[in-house]
Amino acid sequence: MNEPAMDPIAAIEEQWRRERPDLDLAAMVVFGRLGRLAVVARRRIDAVFIAHGLRSGEFDVLAALRRAGAPFELNPSTLADTLMLSRAGMTGRLDRLESVGYVRRTADATDRRAVRVGLTAAGRELVDTVVTAHTENESRMLAALTEPERRELDRLTAKLLDALESP
Numbered sequence: 001m002n003e004p005a006m007d008p009i010a011a012i013e014e015q016w017r018r019e020r021p022d023l024d025l026a027a028m029v030v031f032g033r034l035g036r037l038a039v040v041a042r043r044r045i046d047a048v049f050i051a052h053g054l055r056s057g058e059f060d061v062l063a064a065l066r067r068a069g070a071p072f073e074l075n076p077s078t079l080a081d082t083l084m085l086s087r088a089g090m091t092g093r094l095d096r097l098e099s100v101g102y103v104r105r106t107a108d109a110t111d112r113r114a115v116r117v118g119l120t121a122a123g124r125e126l127v128d129t130v131v132t133a134h135t136e137n138e139s140r141m142l143a144a145l146t147e148p149e150r151r152e153l154d155r156l157t158a159k160l161l162d163a164l165e166s167p
Helices: 008-019 026-051 056-067 076-082 087-099 121-141 147-165
Strands: 103-107 115-119
Touching (some): 026 056, 026 121, 056 076, 056 087, 056 103, 056 115, 076 087, 087 103, 115 121
């Protein structure tokens, strides 16, 4: 049977303990593991999007429109704010998604100077397919944890995020 690979974070911790035994390394270890987890998970998440011809940011646009509910439309500013993206960054994503037929831009019925971005039928079909694959993929990634462990991880990460995002 193969020996498990050495945890790189544990190796770093061991090196610091040897060189600087005076340091409290607990937080460094936690954030090191969270960072490594984010990188590993991001690769697996992106693989699902790539398999469907999308980049992560493009999926985010389609998903935001889908979550908006019928008629699956938002104005570009609201969309950019929702995704915490600059207006220029949003324009690039919308250009690409429009060029492949997943979104359409139309004049706003109440303000002809304004634009609405909406999912096309092809865009809605794609996002529904991808979000299903995406949630299944994320569930597989959490399969090593029991249901109570998943709930506890969710609770703890939510608590930490709240603390870090508070002024």
